Amino acid sequence: xxxxxxxxxxxxxxxxxPLAGRAVLITGAxxxxxxxxxxxxxxxGAHVVMVARDPAALxxxxxxxxxxxxxxxxxxxxxxxxDAVYPLAGAAAAVVGPIDLLIHNASTLGATPLPLLLDTACxxxxxxxxVNVIGPFRLSKIIAGSMAxxxxxxxxxxxxxxxxxxxxxxxxxGLSKAALDHLSRTxxxxxxxxxxxxxxxxxxxxxxRMHADAIPDADPATLTDPAVIAARIAxxxxxxxxxxxxxxxxxxxxxIPQEAS
Amino acid sequence: MSPATWPRSNPLxxxxxxxxxxxxxxxxxxxxxxxxxxGPGDLLVLNDSATMPASLQGTTDDGAPVEVxxxxxxxxxxxxxxxxxxxxxHARTEDRPLPPALxxxxxxxxSPDFSARVASVSAASPRFVxxxxxxxGARFWSALYRAGRPIQYAYLDAPLPLWHVQTAYASRPxxxxxxxxxxxxxxxxxxxxxxxxxxxxxxTHAAGLSSTGDPGLDALLPLPERFDIPxxxxxxxxxxxxxxxxxxxxxxxxxxxxxxxAAQHDGxxxxxxxxxxxxxHGAFQLRIADGILTGIHDPSESHFDxxxxxxxxxxxxxxxxHAEETGYLCHEFGDSSLILS
Numbered sequence: 001x002x003x004x005x006x007x008x009x010x011x012x013x014x015x016x017x018p019l020a021g022r023a024v025l026i027t028g029a030x031x032x033x034x035x036x037x038x039x040x041x042x043x044x045g046a047h048v049v050m051v052a053r054d055p056a057a058l059x060x061x062x063x064x065x066x067x068x069x070x071x072x073x074x075x076x077x078x079x080x081x082x083d084a085v086y087p088l089a090g091a092a093a094a095v096v097g098p099i100d101l102l103i104h105n106a107s108t109l110g111a112t113p114l115p116l117l118l119d120t121a122c123x124x125x126x127x128x129x130x131v132n133v134i135g136p137f138r139l140s141k142i143i144a145g146s147m148a149x150x151x152x153x154x155x156x157x158x159x160x161x162x163x164x165x166x167x168x169x170x171x172x173x174g175l176s177k178a179a180l181d182h183l184s185r186t187x188x189x190x191x192x193x194x195x196x197x198x199x200x201x202x203x204x205x206x207x208x209r210m211h212a213d214a215i216p217d218a219d220p221a222t223l224t225d226p227a228v229i230a231a232r233i234a235x236x237x238x239x240x241x242x243x244x245x246x247x248x249x250x251x252x253x254x255x256i257p258q259e260a261s
Numbered sequence: 262m263s264p265a266t267w268p269r270s271n272p273l274x275x276x277x278x279x280x281x282x283x284x285x286x287x288x289x290x291x292x293x294x295x296x297x298x299x300g301p302g303d304l305l306v307l308n309d310s311a312t313m314p315a316s317l318q319g320t321t322d323d324g325a326p327v328e329v330x331x332x333x334x335x336x337x338x339x340x341x342x343x344x345x346x347x348x349x350x351h352a353r354t355e356d357r358p359l360p361p362a363l364x365x366x367x368x369x370x371x372s373p374d375f376s377a378r379v380a381s382v383s384a385a386s387p388r389f390v391x392x393x394x395x396x397x398g399a400r401f402w403s404a405l406y407r408a409g410r411p412i413q414y415a416y417l418d419a420p421l422p423l424w425h426v427q428t429a430y431a432s433r434p435x436x437x438x439x440x441x442x443x444x445x446x447x448x449x450x451x452x453x454x455x456x457x458x459x460x461x462x463x464x465t466h467a468a469g470l471s472s473t474g475d476p477g478l479d480a481l482l483p484l485p486e487r488f489d490i491p492x493x494x495x496x497x498x499x500x501x502x503x504x505x506x507x508x509x510x511x512x513x514x515x516x517x518x519x520x521x522x523a524a525q526h527d528g529x530x531x532x533x534x535x536x537x538x539x540x541x542h543g544a545f546q547l548r549i550a551d552g553i554l555t556g557i558h559d560p561s562e563s564h565f566d567x568x569x570x571x572x573x574x575x576x577x578x579x580x581x582x583h584a585e586e587t588g589y590l591c592h593e594f595g596d597s598s599l600i601l602s
Contacts, residue, residue, distance in 0.1 A: 049399075073399040086423040087406030090311050090434040094402045098309075098432040145448060146309055146432035149463045151493070194452075 017045025018238040023096040025049045025089075025143070027079050027135075028106030030057040032208035033158065036230035037103060038062075042070030044234055049073045049092040049099075052106065071096075079106045079135035080127065089142040098150060099143050101237055104136040104180070105158045107173070112213045114169035125172045132176035137183060144187065144196055151195035154240045156233070157184040159200040159248065170214075181248055188246030197245040201236075203229045204252050231257050262559055262585050264416040265594035268425050272445035276589055276596040278557065280580045282572040283602035287580045289587070292445045292597060295554075301458025302506035304497050305554070308440040308514045309463040311431035314409030314423060315438070318349065319369040319376070325361040327369055329377070329392070330412050332437050333467045333486060335536065338397055339380060341484065343473055344388045353415045354474025362387055375404040386478055402434075412438050414472065416592065426593075435487070436468035441593035442512030442555045460501065462494040466514040471562070488518035489534040498530055498549060509601060510550040513567050516541065519549040543569035552601030557584050557591045571600040 024041050028034035029050035042048045042065045052058040055076035065072035073095045077084040092099060110128040111120065140155055147153025162170045163177035180200065187198035205211060207223035235257035236243065269275060273293040280287050290298065299305070315331040328345040335341055346358035363369070363379050369392070370376040376395050383389035396404050411426040426439040429448055451461060466488040473479050498519075501508050510516040521537025523530050528548050543566070553571050558564040560581065568577055580598065589596045 075399055075403060086427070087314075087403075090313070090423075091399060091402035091406055093311065093433045095399050142427070142431075145428075145430040148448070148451075149307065149309055149430040149461065150491075 017043070019234070020045035022046045022100045023049075023093075023098060024101040024103065025051065025092050025096075025099050025139075026103040026105055027051045027139070028158075030054055030061050032210060033203055033206060033226040033229060034103075034105040035061050036226040037105065037233060038072060039065055039070075040227070040230040040234045041101075041237075042072050043068070044238065046101070047071040047073075047096040049075055049096055051075050051077055051079065051088060051092075053078050078131075079139065080108075080131035081135075082138065085135065085138040086142060089139060093146075098146050100147075100152065101154050101156070101240075102140065102143050103156045103158065104139070106135070107132045107158070107176070107210075109210060109214055110172040113216075114173075114214060116169060117171040120172055128172040128176050129179070132173070133179045133183065136180060140183075140187060140198075144191065147196045148191055148194040152240070153196040154237060154243065155184065155187055155196070155198040156237065157181065157198070157200040159184075159202045161202055161204070163200075163202070173214075184248070185246050192245055197240060197243050199243055199246070200248045201233060202248070202250045203233075204250065262557065262581075262589070262591040264592040265590040265596075266416055266418045268444075268594045272447055273450060275445050278580060278584055278589060278596065278598040280572055280576060280598055280600045281602050282576060282600060285573075285576055287576070287583055290599075292450070295450060295599075296453050296457050296459070298599060298601070299454065299457075299459045299509070300506070302460065302501060302504050304460040304462060304501040304506065304508045305454065305511055306494060306498070306508065306515050306519065306550075307428070307430060307443050307446070307461065307463045307511045308436075308466045308468065308518070309428070309430050309432050310436040310440055310465045310467060310514075311428075311434040312411060312423075312426040312436045312439045312468075313434045314406055314411055316350070316410045316412045317369075317371050317405075317408055319371045321361055321363065321370075322368050323361070327360045327363075328357075329369060329371075330437065330470060331392075331409075332469050332484060333435065335391075335485065335487060338393060338401075340377075340392045340394070342390055342392050343470060343478075344390060345474075350413045350417070350420075351415060354472055357474055360388060363390065371408040372404075375408055385481060386475075388473070388475070388478065412470070414592075417594075430463070433465055435465055436514075437470050438468055439593050440466070440468045440512050440514045442515075442553075442597070444593065445597060446511070460497055462491075462497040464491065464494050464515060464518050465489040466518040468512075468514045483517070483540070485536050485538040486514070486517065487534065487536045488521065490518060490522055490530065490532050492532040495530050495532045507551040507601065508549060509552045509554055509599075511554045513541075513553070513555060513564050516547075516550050516553055516567065516570075520545075520547060523548040541567040541570045543574060545570040547571070552599065554597060554599050556593070557581075557589050557596050557598055559591060568600065 030052035062072040062074035162174035184200040232254040344360035377392040521539040
């Protein structure tokens with residue numbers, strides 16, 4: 001883990017907004033969808049802990065949220081590192097309190113350009129599974145227990161179309177996301193009745209660096225802005241009691257939220 | 262009594278000594294038997310505090326080694342701490358050299374970018390100090406988790422990783438040491454209890470230090486500790502008692518929080534946070550807890566006096582003799598006892 005600074009509470013949105021005071025932890029929050037989610041949830045009043053490997057990019061993203069009046073804390077960590085996960089969960093709860101919403105957004109494609117499975121190094125597959133599956137399992141294992149004890153909480157797993165459909169070259173990433181989907185469903189089955197819910201969300205094709213790494217020649221004009229997807233997900237998680245436990249949701253099917261007054 | 266020297270792999274198979282104060286009886290059981298020992302409507306209250314990596318190895322400005330054991334954070338950004346001299350957990354606390362004398366304002370350095378200053382020195386002992394750190398918020402907690410290790414004692418086999426000092430439902434890292442009574446409570450067991458109608462509620466209590474190595478200082482333990490009791494727990498306690506059911510405190514820390522809160526509010530349990538300096542003993546009249554799930558405590562421990570609030574000393578001594586004869590294990594990874602009628 002690496003350093004960061006706490007927010008100035010004097011200018012916070014903590015008292016207003018649909019997500020007022022909700023304690024949120026988002027992995028992969030220095031760029032792309034994770035950063036857009038952190039911005040949107042903080043704008044709606046959530047107290048956000050942002051996690052990513054690169055301390056400078058992460059702190060810059062958290063600082064921007066604080067400057068616009070949100071509550072955001074940066075904790076630099078590699079979610080694929082076993083020894084990083086307990087410190088991360090402990091520090092997060094220390095600064096924002098027990099986590100209400102845990103968003104597993106961090107993921108890695110593995111080697112790029114995307115290789116065929118026959119050309120995939122075993123070590124690359126292991127790393128993809130460590131970041132995309134085992135890291136989320138470890139973090140949920142620590143945090144979901146306290147959610148179940150308090151009788152509320154939501155686990156969100158950011159998935160992909162590649163979890164459902166098999167595409168040449170997407171083997172390591174796709175099978176990790178299929179496993180993540182199943183992890184989400186199994187949490188849902190085991191925690192049913194405790195008040196804790198678990199869902200997977202396929203955000204669709206977005207204009208992010210990960211997409212550019214995977215498909216360099218895609219036309220950005222055909223891709224969705226991650227801020228649009230973040231707004232839809234924020235509207236969904238603002239009402240966890242309306243969420244079907246264990247659901248796998250395509251972001252394109254989510255209602256486009258009306259701007260909160 | 263032999264200590265457990267390392268966490269065992271299956272907490273449900275650990276032993277549970279049943280002590281029934283009303284019947285004056287003791288009986289052997291296992292943790293897995295808990296669902297059959299509790300009834301629908303009974304309430305288990307758990308301490309959901311996570312355990313900090315509260316042991317920090319540092320040096321003074323003069324280069325003298327000092328170990329800091331954080332006890333708690335009574336005021337935001339201000340930690341109470343106990344100082345040791347050179348060495349670490351491998352040496353018994355009573356054999357450790359004294360720390361260098363540190364005056365108010367003295368610095369302790371843990372790494373090139375993480376240090377603390379002595380904000381005050383206790384009148385009771387120069388080993389008890391209050392510290393302020395050169396970082397706050399996420400920056401402080403990141404630095405603490407990098408530099409700190411769990412507090413542990415010489416009877417353990419190896420350095421403890423952080424995950425061995427957490428319960429299965431821990432959240433905010435308030436405790437200096439593992440609130441160990443809840444350690445055997447795996448989620449499979451908790452959900453089975455719930456299925457049978459046993460209620461489960463939580464509070465947060467900052468478990469402090471169990472030993473200083475100095476009998477004079479040990480006599481001061483436990484120090485005042487902070488707690489936070491949710492409204493839902495207050496309602497659950499009220500509902501249990503109204504229905505004629507039992508409230509079982511999981512551990513001495515939960516007992517201190519429940520009874521400490523009640524002592525501060527004319528006998529009523531009240532939601533919210535506070536600090537308690539309550540010390541329980543045989544003559545103490547319990548107002549909230551009807552029973553306790555705890556470890557196997559030796560009469561030399563301060564916990565033993567506390568247990569006398571739940572059962573007569575003679576019965577506790579008989580139970581302890583039985584535990585010793587039949588190989589129960591003590592300390593934080595040891596076996597459990599349930600004092601309940």
